[in-house]
Amino acid sequence: MKKLSILLALVLAFSMFAMGCGGSSDDAAADDSSAGGNVIKIGVFEPASGDNGAGGKQETLGIQYANAMQPTVEINGEEYQVQLEIVDNESSTDKGPTAAQNLVSKGVSIVLGSYGSGVSIAASDIFGDAGIPALGVTCTNPQVTEGNDHYFRICFLDPFQGTVLANFAKDNFEAQTAYCLAKLGDDYSVGLCNYFKQAFEGLGGKVVYETFPDGNSDFTSYVANAAKANADVFFAPVSTEAAALIIDQASAQNLQMPILAGDTWDSNVITGAAKGKNVDINVTTFYQEGGNPEFDEGIKAWIEGDSTNLANNGGNTDLAAVTAMGYDAYFTALEAIKLAGSADPADVMAALPNVSYEGVTGLITFNEIGDANRTTAYVKHCNTESGIWEFVAEQGVE
């Protein structure tokens, strides 16, 4: 009997592994195009599950679309096939490094990602030690690129985004008190809340700041706390999973307060959750649908043409800014490879700071830290009747 129980436990453990790996290996296999000849590998370090699964999948879609558009790159007159190596970092800072190690052992020349600053920071050293450059797509926390030479990024930063949002709250809603909600231990939301707080207090406002623990799905009391604090705006730059619950609860409690958030909320998960509800949502983001009609049309047709892509985009063809960013990141990486004239990670890393690329989200150039030089953010408002994003303003910082 004892043997039987050990056997059973083993069988369960193995089936667990089989299940866990199933999802990600499917994705990778789908992108194994003709592998013969000259191949250069680009690693895609994105979450496909966990808190940021939805956003990570949309960012990956942009990269995959770009790869479908431009599957080859020319290095010194030779044609190289670009192969994407996609891993799932599970939105988790303890599982991310394993996924990163996986990319290193696959011998990628450059890594794109991740969605979510926390995982990027956690995996940074693995890429650094292996001498592989990483190009952050939408990780906005300053710590990602700070103090290292290998991490670059193409998006704006949280100090900038936080200031933009604080200005927006002050200008548009004449807010005196802001309620900020972050997830405990999450670098992105805690960081952004702090920058918002600094900027907002600098403008003479008052901030009530609270955090919720991992795994929390009951936001009743947080919404009630915001109402009790008599706040004028509700600032919650949290993951889309938590966001959907917050929106639902805000509507259920009839919270008459504009909700502000950062780039993560620019997702059809949010518009889906807010549709038909009594909420006022405003977010800052990288790209406004319609900014480049040709790109919009192409990617929509591509997403619609494949049921897996459609499912990964949340079941419709609404474009998220992260998808456009993923698209630009891929081409920025190709640009760096061309400039390096080599598939060697060290050469690509050396070439990256000099890259200048005009993408669909604007001109991408890097400063000495490795951050993109960006000076504007787009503010969008969610139309709760039609469930789409509406452009509000292009906001910079004075």
Place this chain on the structure above:
Amino acid sequence: MDFIRDNLPYILAGISVGGQYALIAIGYTMVYGILRLINFAHGDMFMIAGLMGVYAVTWMPLYLAIPFVIIFTVVLGFLIERVAYRPLRSAPRMSVMISAIGVSYLLQNLALYVTGGLTKTYPSIPWISNTITVFGATTKVVTVITPILTIGLVVALMILIHKTKIGMAMRAVSRDFETSRLMGIQIDNVISMTFIIGSFLAAIGSILYFSNYTGVMPTAGAMPGLKAFVAAVFGGIGSIPGAVIGAFIIGICENIIKGMGLTTFSDAFTFAFLIIILIVRPTGLFGEKNIDKV
């Protein structure tokens, strides 16, 4: 009046979430009472019930979907016991526990595989997802009906346990496994029945819980499951009224702590509270030696 208006939302939320924990906690406490097994897969059963609710409404109309979810969960609970626990009936207790942990991970990973890791939004059920205003606090109808439904179900369960033949068999098995077998009680049937009741309540709990907190993800069962388990220990594991009262105390406690502005520590306080209670009363609130352990 201001005081009530300010604090009522927290108390309402606490009572409601407490009722939902209670429905899960009964499953833990009954299985423990009879098998001396902590069924770690119970929280994940609850999650699977929620996930099934998401899919069921796309397959059939709502009035069929709800009974379907309940029946599916009951069958799943029955099958888990049949496949993963019954073959280990004479094995050391630790083996069954490991088996339960295995089932828990299996269910979570299965959900991860099916959903692709994305959070599914629970369908809104007419009426119970509507908003109402109670003394100036706006909330969903489900918040108000949860405690009523919970107490109704618990009363029905107590009647079942104390007035029916199967209830008597359950009480007997919980007292003494071997002797009740000698007395001609089909203990396998009694154990199956326990799992069926536990799963049934978990399914009801999942409908109520996810109507209020609409995101269903593969790990959605972990936290409510843990809290319900804590509630069961808190009330004295093996005791049904204890589990229910424990669940209400934990639900109200964590919401009041959040309302006091100590949001960061709400879980920490809840668990610290548990430790204090267990130091003072090691058997929990109602876990006296002679209680009916069902």
